[in-house]
Amino acid sequence: MKSIVDFTVKSNKELNSSTILLIVESKEELPRILPGQFVNVKIDNNSVLLRRPISIHDVDYKNRQISLYIKVLGKGTASLKELEAGDIVNILLPLGNSFDISLGKKPLLIGGGCGVAPLLYLAKVLFEDHNIKPTVLIGARSEEDILQVNEYKKYADLLISTEDGSLGEKGYPTNHTVWDNPEFDCIYCCGPEIMMKAIASKAKEINVPCEVSLENTMACGIGACLCCVQDTDKGHQCVCTDGPVFNINVLKW
């Protein structure tokens, strides 16, 4: 069941000049949240009308907290950057489907840029609930964009690639040596569409099942407005309710 909850900001930390980690706490018990699901956050700013969909970075049921890893891009996310501890933020959750945990036994999680956000909670669920230690490959422009490293290391073997070579291997996640002798048997990917498409075609080449998480522009987040549609083998499907996670086999890429 989806609900509208007033969360209290616990902390709001700048991870780098354009990324924040917003931790919010609920008075009531959190609903069950699946890895890959997202929230729709109301923006307390008169010049912003719609909520902003944000993927769930981490969940702490004991303390009733969720973490949101947010790239500050426009007016909506800039308003979220201004939030301070104690502020109230209205959140619609949990939304969307989730990653299919049964896709394989040796998963490779690939996150590009801000697309790493939902992969931490996925790695945590794989590790804690399914006894699987996944490999996480984070790709970014530069060392300063590789964030939350110690968090990922709690649950996963971490690989890094940067475009300028300042950390990990130089290049894109698609060029990483992890592809040379693939030891993974499934891929979960989130990042810029161009990267996900490149990963999808590599996955098809080596015949490894692959899911991607999309972030089409949306209004309602609950399947009513039909704005966020993706072209699939079943026609136009809503990213907010049929997704955000899709198997690459259903996408018309």
Add this chain to the structure above:
Amino acid sequence: MVNTIVDLNGLKLKNPILTASGTFGYGTEYSDFVDLEKLGGFIVKGTTINHKEGNPYPRMAETASGMLNAVGLQNKGVNYFKSKIYPEIENLDTNIIVNVSGSSIEDYIACSEIVNDLSHIPAIELNISCPNVKEGGMAFGTSAKAAFDVVSQVRKAYGKHLMVKLSPNVTDITEIAKAAEDAGADSVSLVNTFMGMAIDINTQKPLLSTITGGLSGPCIKPIALRMVWQVAKAVNIPVVGLGGIMNAADAIEFMLAGASAIQVGTANFIDPDITIKILDGIHEYMKEHNIDDINDIVGII
């Protein structure tokens, strides 16, 4: 005990709150947030005789105090509605109204005839105002003659309450409203979205796949309100007001301007439970102003 029941030419609503087509799915999308039976009714997604995939993505762009959409009537067709959706919602104790659209008069008639047989659907809202389809839609709603033709033909085929949804993209909306009335409409609802557009200056491309789309949200409210006021003065059938209603005060403004009932649209996307908040707000307003019957405020401007 105050009265919030409104009578739209025989269509009784327990309160004046309806939801605008295309913003409330089939109601079930909102059942986690809203007790649907508390609403005066809800108007389901624009329905056509055949399945429609709608327009390509991107279909939405946020603008100053508003949003543009170019969904293009994506729906699975009236027979899918009849067999799959209707059984899920037919027993709800509220008015379920089907928004009927088409690209030819024959399509409108065929779709209306199928809906006419659904015993728990007391009304249709004839959509002659969708700006996002190439054929039909708004073309029927931007000339008085075309509006008269389609409404009078559907009138012959449809026996229950016929609400006609008007486009604001016209020189004089009262002419179209009068044509709908003359053709046998039981009520008119206005306004549908305003045709607009937005451009990304970095890519130098339009933000919508269709270039233009329909503008909704609080930015259109003053124009919508003016049109409702003009139409309410021009016709003798009930007027249902919509366009940027975000709260109870907005809803009351529309009623003061002449709307017997209102529809909440874009606001559902931001606050899925906004309809209930607006209903509560109307009750508070009535108490504060010693109003016993909500009908007493309709059209006092």
